[in-house]
Amino acid sequence: MRNFCRNVKPGLAASLLTAAFLLFPPAGNAEDQPVWRHGTSSIGEPKYKQGFARFDYVNPDAPKGGELRLSENGTFDTFNPILSKGEAASGVTSLVFDTLLKSAEDEITTAYGLLAEGVSYPDDISSASFRLRAEAKWADGKPVTPEDVVFSFEMVKQYNPLLSNYYRHVTSAEKTGERDVTFHFDEKNNHELPNILGQFPILPKHWWEGEDTQGKKRDISQTTLEPVMGSGPYKIASFQAGGSIRFELRDDYWAKNLNVNVGQYNFGVISYGFYGDRNVQFEAFRSGNVDFYQDNSASHWATAYDFPAMKDGRVIREEIENPLRATGIMQALVPNMRREKFKDPRVREALNYAFDFEDLNRNLAYNAYKRVDSYFWGTELASSALPEGREKAILEELKDKVPPEVFTTPYTNPVNGEPQKVRENLRKALDLFKEAGYELKGNRLVNAKTGEPFGFELLLSNPSFERTVMPFINSVKRIGIDARIRTVDDSQYTNRVRSFDYDMIYGIWAQTLVPGNEQLDYWGSSSVNQQGSRNYAGISDPAIDELIRKVIFAPNREELIATTRALDRVLLAHHFVVPLFYSKSVRVAYWNQLAHLKELPYYSTGFPDSWWSKNATPK
Template sequence: MALVRSAGLALSFICLLTSTATSRADDPQFKIGTTIIGDLKYQPGFKHFDYANPDAPKGGDLKLSDDGTFDTFNPLLQKGATAAGVGAVFDTLLKHSDDETAASYGLLAEGVAVPDDISSATFRLRPEAKWADGTPVTPEDVIFSFNNNKELNPLYTAYYAHVTKAEKTGDRDVTFTFDQKGNRELPMILGEFPIVPKHWWEGTGPDGKPRDITRTTLEPVMGSGPYKIASFTAGSTIRYELRDDYWGKNLPVNVGQNNFGSITYTYYGDRDVEFESFRAGNTDYWMDNQASRWATGYNFPAAKDGRIKREELPNPLRASGVMQAMVPNMRRDQFKDERVREALNYAFDFEDLNRNVLFNAYTRVNSYFFGTELASSGLPEGKELELLNEIKDKVPPEVFTTPYTNPVGGDPQKSRDNLRRALELLKQAGYTLKGNQMVNAKTGQPLSFEILLNSSILERVALPYAQNLKKIGIDARVRTVDTSQYINRVQNFDYDMIWYVWGETLSPGNEQADFWGSAAASRKGSHNFAGIMDPAVDALIPKVIFAQDFEEKKASVKALDRVLLANHYVVPMYYTTHYNIAYWDKFEHLPELPKYAIGFPDVWWSKSAAK
C-alpha cells in the first residue's frame, strides 16, 4: 500500500500476530496489531510507543501554514480541497507505529481477527470509544463510514474493491468479507479510513437542512479524535483545539502524543509569501522543498542566531520510495507512441538543472520505487526473471537484455547527443521537422502540449525543460493554475502533462492497481495519471498484492518496476534522501525521533507548556 497516509504514505502486506485472551473457545482470535513480518515490536500491555514522551506537557499554540485554499471539512470526499489537519478530528480503527516499517495497533478497535485464509477481517470496537457528543462509536458508524468512503472516493473504490460487504457481527464487532482469499494487505488497510458519526451526518445542520455526506461542507464536523474545529475563516485559516474530554487520551497508542493545545493553519497563495510568514515568526514550522532556498535563503538574523533551528532528517525516507516525474497523459494521441515518450526523457537535462538550479542537492530517479530495496537494477534474475518469463510475450524485449538507465547530460556534447537521439526517436514515431516545428509527417499536426502545474516553484524546472523541447521543435507550454482548478482538472484527466509524485512503502499492495492498472485508466479520480493500459502490468500487479512473503513481494515489485520503466510512461525527475525542516526554537522532542518519521507535530511539545 502506498498513499496515502496524508497524505500520506500507506501500508500493505500484513501478518497478524500477538494474541489476547478470548472469552470462549469458539471466539475468533483477536490480536492487538498487525505487522509485515515477524513479531510486532509492541506486545500486549505496552504503555506507549518508544518515540513518545509520556511526560510531555499538554498546551501551547502551534502555528502552521499551507498553500492554496480549502473548501470542505468532509474527510471522505475526494472532490473539493479538504482542510489541512482535519484528520485530527477523526479516529481510525488502527494507528500506525512510526518505528516499524509496517505495523499498526488498535485505536478505535481493541483488536482484529483474521482467519487463516484471509477471507475476512473482524474488528472489535473499544467499549469506551465515544464521539465528541458523548455517544458511543458503534459498528453502524464503521459500516456507514466504509460504505460512503468506498462509494465517494475513487481511490478507495479501487483500494477496497475486493471487500464485498461490511456487517455487524456482534455488539461491538464489524466484519469485512472479501471476494478473494490470501490478500494479506486488506485487513491492515481497512484500519486506515476515517470513521465518521452516522447519527451526525444523518442529522440536521444549524441551517435546519439535512446534512449530506456526498457534498462538501464548511460546517465544523464532529468526530471522535483528539482535536475539534474551534474556528475558521473560509478558505484561509482554520484553528483546532485539543479536546479535554477526548476518550482515547490514555490509550497506549496515544500516550505522549497530541500535545499541542491548539493548532492553527493559515493558507497562502504563494509559496514565497508563505516562507516570509515563517521568517517573520507568524508560522512556527517549515519543511523546505526548494534547494536554492535551503542553501542560500536562511541568511537572516533569526536563523543565524539560533532562534530558528534547521535539520536534515532521513527518517521519513528510510522505508519509503518515490517516483517524481513529468507525466504525459496517454489518453492524448501525441503520447501514445512509446518512442515519443522516450524522446521526452532525452530532452530533460537533469545534470545541468541539478548544477545550475538545484544546487546539486538531488539524485535522478531511476525506479518507481526509488530509494528502497524494491528498486530494480541490472538485469532480472532468479524469481524476478521467472515472473517476467511467464509473460515474456507482453514484456518489452529490452527488459531481458538492457538495464534501464536515464540519459546523462550536463555538458554541451552530451546534451547535443541526447537531443539528437530524441530526434531519431521522433522520426521513427512518424514525426519530422518542418522549419523549426516538429510535425506529424502524415497529418501535419504539430507536436504540442501543455505542462500543467499547481505551484510556481516548479516553473524553475519546467520552463528550462520546455526550452529544451523547443530545440527539437516541440511546442511545450507551461501553465500554473490555482489549487482548486488543478485538482478538478487532474481528477478528470483534463491535462496533457503534469508533475506528480507517487509515494511507495516497503510493502506495495492494492494501491498499485490504482496507480498503474488498466481498470483505473478510465476511472476518473484514480492515480493512474499516465493512462497506463498494459497487459504485462496488469499481470504483475496481482503478483505484488498476493505475494506470500517479503522475498516474493520484492521479486514481484522489481518485475513490475522494470516493465513500467521500459515503456517510458513518465519522464523521471529527481528526489532527495532527507527532509529539510526549519522551526522556531519553541518546541521539544525526545532525542531520538521515530525511525521512519519526523513525528511532527504528533510527539513534539511546546516549551511554553512545560513552564
C-alpha cells in the same frame, strides 16, 4: 499500501499480515473461537507486545498546551473528510477523526488498535472482523458503534473513487456483534485487506444523518464548511473560509491515555494559515507568524536562511532522513497517454532525452539531488542491472507481453550536462520522433502524415515549479516542440487532474516497503478511467495488471521483492514518465519554541504528533 488518514505519514499502515498476539484468551474449542490480534505487522511480528505502555519514540512527560502555527499553500472549501470533490481542509482528517488502527512510526507498516481493540480474520482471509473499544466515544459523548463503521465504509466507497478502487475487493460490511463489525471480501488470501481497512476515517452516522444548526438536513455527498464532529483528539474551534483554521485539543478526548496516543497530541492549539504563494508563505515563517516550514527547494534551502533569527539560534534547521528510509519515490513529468500524441513509447522516451538533469542540478539545486531511476527509488524494491533468479523467472512467464529490453538492457536515464552530450541526446530524441512518424519542417516538429505540429501543455499548480521545469520546456523547443507551461489555482488544478484533463503534469508517487492494493490505483487497467485515481499516466497493460496481482498475493517477503522489482522493470521499459529527481532527506526549519526527542521515530519526523511546545505547562 498507503495511509489515507494521517497527513504526510511515512511508515504507512500495512499489508502482508503475520501472526500477532491474542487480545483475549479463547474459551472452549479453539477452532470455534476467533483469534483477536492487538496489532498487525507486514514483516515478522509486531514490535510492541500485548498491553504495551507506549511507543518508544514519544516523550510520555511532554507538556500539553501551547500553539502550533502551520501554513499550507493553496486554499480549502470543505471539511468533508471523504469527498473526492472540493479542496479539503488540511488537518481535518488526521486531527478530528480516529481510525480503527493506528500506525507505528518506528516499524515498517505495522499498526495497532485505536478505535478497534482487536482484529480477527480466518486462515483464508475471506473476511476481517474488528471489535470496537467499549470506551470509544464521539465528541458529543455518544459511543462509536458498528453502525458508524458500516456507514463510514459505505460512504467512502460511494463518494470517493480513489478509496472505492482501493477497497474494491471488500464487498460489504455488517454488524456481527454488539461491538463487532465484519468486512467480506470477494477474493481470498489478499493479506493486505484486513490491515488497510484500519485506515479510513470513521464518521458519526447520527451526526451526518441529522440537521445542522439551521435545521437543514446534512448531506455527506456535498462539500460543507460546517465544523464536522469526530472522535479524534481535536475539534474545529474556528475558521475563515479558505484562509485559516484553528483546531483545539479536546480535554475530553476518549483515547488521550490510550497506549497508542501516550506522549502525542501535545499542542493545545494547532492552527493553519493558507497562502497562495510559496514566497509569501516563507515570509510568514521568517517573520515568526508560522512555526514550522518544510522546504522542498534545494536552492532556497541553500540561500534563503540568512535572516537574524536563523543566525542567533531562534530558528533551527534539520535535514532528516527518517521519513525516506522506508519510502520509495518516483517524481516525474507525466505525459497523459489518454492523449493520442503520447501513446507511442518512442515519443515518451524521446522526451527523456531532452531533459538535462545534470545542468539543472548544478545550476538550480546546488547538486543537492539524485536522478530517480526507479518507481521504488531508494529502497530494496528498486530494480537494477539485468534480472536474475526469481525476478527473471517471473518476467519469463510474461515474456511475450513485456518489452524485450527488460531481459537485455538495464534501465538508465540519459546523461546530459555538457554541450556535446546535450547535442547528442537531442539528436537521439529527434531520431526517436522520426521512428514514431514525426519530422522537422523548418523549426517545427510535425506529424509526417497529417502535418499536425507536436506540442503539449505542462499543467502546474504552483508558480514555484516553473523555475524547475522551464529548462525542460526550453530544451524541447530546440527540437521543434510547441511546449507551454500553464499554472492554475489549486481548485482548478485538482479538478483537472481528477478528470485527467491535461497533456502533462508534475507528479509524484510515494511507495512503502510493502506495496499492495494501491498499485492498482497507480497503474492498473481498472483505474485508467476511474476519475480521481492516481493512474496519472493512463496505463492499461495486461502484463502490468498480472504483475500487480502477483505483488498483492506474494506469499512471502522474498517473492514480494522479486515481483516488485519485475513490476518496476516493466514500468521503466515502457517509458511512461520522464523521471525527475529527489533528495534522501527532508528539510525542515522551525522556531525554537518547538521541541522533540533527540531520537525521532525511525521512519518519520514524528511531526506534529509527538513534538511539543516549550511554552506549554509541564505536568
